[in-house]
Amino acid sequence: MLTRKLLRVGLLMALTLFGCSPGEEPQRLHTDHPPPVPSGSVAVMARIPLLPTYPCSRCHEDRTPDPRERQLTEFHTQKILHHGVLGGWCYRCHTKDNIDRLHLQDGTLVTFDQAYELCGSCHGDKLRDWKAGMHGLTTGYWLGDRQRRSCPFCHDPHNPHFPAMQSEREPSLPRTVSTTEARAPHEESNGEGH
Amino acid sequence: MAKDTETALDAQPGGDSPLEIREDEHGTRRAFLKLAGAAAAATAAVAATGCGSTAPTTEEFLRQHYKKLSAEEKQRIFARIEEETKARTGVTTHISDPPPLDGVEYAYALNLSVCNGSRRCVEACARENNLPDDPEIRYIRVFEMEAGSLEFEEATPYYAHENLPAKDKYYMPVQCHQCDNPPCVKACPVQATWKEPDGIVVVDYSWCIGCRFCVVACPYFARRFNWVQPDIPPDRINPNQGYLSNRPRFKGVVEKCTFCLHRTRKGRLPACLEACPTGARKFGNLNDPNSEIRKIIETKRVFVLKEDLATLPRFYYFFA
Numbered sequence: 001m002l003t004r005k006l007l008r009v010g011l012l013m014a015l016t017l018f019g020c021s022p023g024e025e026p027q028r029l030h031t032d033h034p035p036p037v038p039s040g041s042v043a044v045m046a047r048i049p050l051l052p053t054y055p056c057s058r059c060h061e062d063r064t065p066d067p068r069e070r071q072l073t074e075f076h077t078q079k080i081l082h083h084g085v086l087g088g089w090c091y092r093c094h095t096k097d098n099i100d101r102l103h104l105q106d107g108t109l110v111t112f113d114q115a116y117e118l119c120g121s122c123h124g125d126k127l128r129d130w131k132a133g134m135h136g137l138t139t140g141y142w143l144g145d146r147q148r149r150s151c152p153f154c155h156d157p158h159n160p161h162f163p164a165m166q167s168e169r170e171p172s173l174p175r176t177v178s179t180t181e182a183r184a185p186h187e188e189s190n191g192e193g194h
Numbered sequence: 195m196a197k198d199t200e201t202a203l204d205a206q207p208g209g210d211s212p213l214e215i216r217e218d219e220h221g222t223r224r225a226f227l228k229l230a231g232a233a234a235a236a237t238a239a240v241a242a243t244g245c246g247s248t249a250p251t252t253e254e255f256l257r258q259h260y261k262k263l264s265a266e267e268k269q270r271i272f273a274r275i276e277e278e279t280k281a282r283t284g285v286t287t288h289i290s291d292p293p294p295l296d297g298v299e300y301a302y303a304l305n306l307s308v309c310n311g312s313r314r315c316v317e318a319c320a321r322e323n324n325l326p327d328d329p330e331i332r333y334i335r336v337f338e339m340e341a342g343s344l345e346f347e348e349a350t351p352y353y354a355h356e357n358l359p360a361k362d363k364y365y366m367p368v369q370c371h372q373c374d375n376p377p378c379v380k381a382c383p384v385q386a387t388w389k390e391p392d393g394i395v396v397v398d399y400s401w402c403i404g405c406r407f408c409v410v411a412c413p414y415f416a417r418r419f420n421w422v423q424p425d426i427p428p429d430r431i432n433p434n435q436g437y438l439s440n441r442p443r444f445k446g447v448v449e450k451c452t453f454c455l456h457r458t459r460k461g462r463l464p465a466c467l468e469a470c471p472t473g474a475r476k477f478g479n480l481n482d483p484n485s486e487i488r489k490i491i492e493t494k495r496v497f498v499l500k501e502d503l504a505t506l507p508r509f510y511y512f513f514a
Contacts (some may be wrong), residue, residue, distance in 0.1 A: 040461075041483045129514060133486030134494070137306075138475030143295070143461030143486075154473065162472060164357035168313035171351055172330045182352035193285055 005167055040144040047113050047152055053110065060099040067091050082159040084122075085131065093157070110154075119151040126151075215332075224340040250400075259385065260398045271400075272437060279431075279442055289441055292320040292459035294392035300453055301393070301480040302464075303490045303510040304367060305419075310358045311336050311365030318469030319369075323440040324432050326424035333418070334369040334466060362388040367467075368418035370451035371396065371499065371507030381411035387448075393508050394455050397448055404446035413500050414507075418449045431452060444491040453477070480508075 038123065053112025059075070081089075083108055083130045096099045101109040102118050110117050129135035130151070137154065140146030154162060173182055198294040257263070257271065272289040279287045316334045325331045337349040341362045349366070359365065376395050379387050386401035387408055409417045423445040435441040436456025443449050454464040458477070478487035490496065496510040 039482045091285050132489045132493075133477065134490050134514065135308075135473065137470065138486075139463060139468045140374060141459065141461040142463050142478045143298075146463070149473070154471075162308075162310065165310055165312045165471065166361075167311060167353065167355050167358055170333060170354045171316075171335065177352075179352070184352055 034035050040141055040146060042135065042138065042146055042148050043149050044113070045147050046114070047115060047150060048111065051112060054100070056094075056099040065096045065099075068098070083157065083159075093141065112152070114151050116150045116158065119155075119157070195511070225293075230386075244350070249443070257400075259401060260386075265502070266498045268395040268437070275441060282448070283426075283428045285428050285431045285433060287431065287435050287441075289435045290435055290454065290456060291437040294390050294394075295459060297479075299373070299393045299480040299508075300458060301406075301478065301487045301491070302372075303452065303476040303487055303494075304513060305476070305514055306364055307367060307476040307513045308471055308513055309336075309365045309367065309470075311338060311353070311363070312471060313359075314469045314471055315367060315466035315475065318465045319451070319454075321430065322432055322465035323441065323451075324424075324426055324435070326426050328425065329422060330379055331418045331424065333416070334367050335415075336365050336367045338363050339366050341346075343514075354476045355401070355443060368414055368416070368499065370412075371505065372451075372453060373416055374506035374508065375504060377410035377411040377503075377505060378417060378492060381407040382443065383407065394453050395450070396452055397450060398438065399431075399441070399443050399449065400498055402447040404448065408418045413503050413505065417448050418443065419448050420445050437472055458509065476505065 054057070083187070086124075093102050093108060095103045098109060102115060104118055104121050107113050108117075116130065118128060126135055130148075133148070136149055136151075138146050138148045144193050151160075156163075167193060173179065222482055239357045251274070252272075253274070257267070263271070268291060272291070275289055276287050279285060313334075313336050316332050316336060319325070319333050320327075320331075323333065325333065333349045337346065337351050338353040338360065339345075339349045339398055341364055343349075348395065353360070372389075372395050373395050374389070376389055379389055381394060382388075383405060384401060386403065387395060389395050406417070408417050409415075409419055417439045420443055432440060432458060436452070436459075439452040439454065454462075454466075458464055464475075465497055467477050475488050476490055478485035480487060480491075482488060490512060491510060494512040494514050496512045497508055498507040
């Protein structure tokens with residue numbers, strides 16, 4: 001009887017000492033936060049100062065708008081329109097009556113600095129991500145002021161596919177790896193795996 | 195030294211193999227004493243010759259671990275390193291040691307849908323962090339992956355193209371993931387590397403003994419070892435240096451990406467992020483609910499590399 005009691009007491013003590021012991025804290029991410037540090041403000045970089053021919057009205061003032069789709073031979077000859085299925089030629093986005101402004105599909109006029117609103121009228125998901133800082137290039141300070149590029153900084157609005165780039169120099173190869181082997185690692189050579 | 199060891203072991207009575215010798219307590223002690231004597235003689239010889247310019251100064255040799263250094267001691271050490279750099283390269287540098295910011299835990303995210311593999315991040319990182327070209331040390335490796343595959347055995351970092359991205363490929367840059375449960379830190383026998391409160395895993399190059407256990411322990415191959423004295427042309431040295439990040443390294447120590455802590459702890463974005471032409475890289479404070487990084491983690495399908503290893507990386511990938 002006494003032995004059984006002792007056993008029970010021992011078991012209870014063991015449970016108290018070891019059973020509820022937290023032991024080593026499991027690794028957890030981001031617990032016990034101190035108050036959050038705000039991450040500063042974002043400014044959208046101005047686009048207009050980078051447009052060499054702005055204001056457009058300087059030339060277009062005394063010209064009659066021609067909405068016909070055609071090969072431009074006099075001005076803007078370098079512009080290639082390769083942007084989805086567009087009807088309306090230039091005046092799908094540029095404004096006939098106010099050439100220094102762009103317009104959304106509902107007729108709202110926006111400046112060239114606000115071109116992202118126009119892009120977002122078709123590419124709403126990208127605009128949402130860009131506004132949240134998840135899409136596009138932002139530079140400066142994560143803790144402080146930073147500058148965000150709007151769509152035309154990276155995508156030519158007339159031909160928006162991101163331009164192809166050349167790669168920076170290739171990393172140097174380890175002495176034990178041949179160029180062929182390194183560039184096509186899935187093609188086995190000499191019957192050896194990689 | 196190796197020859198001494200062999201001689202000592204061979205001299206044991208009946209010692210045909212090392213195992214037998216270890217079983218003989220008397221023999222083992224004798225061998226140990228011989229070894230110890232040889233080691234002491236070798237140390238004395240090295241001390242007497244001065245061992246070239248890379249030998250630590252007395253102050254450096256006797257200093258405390260980084261975490262035990264006072265502010266004054268740190269300033270003395272920084273000044274000495276600045277002087278050494280000036281004498282060696284002629285460049286005036288400034289070493290700072292910005293502390294972790296309260297309430298900040300860093301994280302990085304990379305949008306694989308837009309990364310075009312141009313390696314601009316790799317080179318910007320090299321310039322910012324004073325990485326040598328010969329021998330080439332780079333913290334970021336960009337893998338060219340097969341579209342629709344996450345198989346690294348089919349991927350290669352050795353590609354060169356005129357027009358990126360290549361057809362049916364995508365690109366995955368890999369660098370230090372600043373793990374919350376870093377295996378490299380556990381592997382270090384001398385605590386020369388540790389995780390800071392803001393999540394960045396750092397190395398004190400002056401404390402590193404160059405054993406390379408951490409290099410082997412890292413499942414992302416994010417650590418680099420200086421096999422020779424790194425040599426950077428003076429005009430390419432970044433004078434804005436951090437003690438735990440881009441200050442000069444030397445032969446025989448391990449280094450790694452530190453999320454550019456000499457920039458980020460002063461509020462700036464990392465160099466690789468600013469150099470990215472496609473804006474694929476995102477960085478910020480995980481503890482700020484309004485930060486870009488939090489929005490990405492909350493709204494995108496992020497994933498980490500080798501999740502099964504429970505290293506808990508702070509480096510997230512996503513497609514968007």
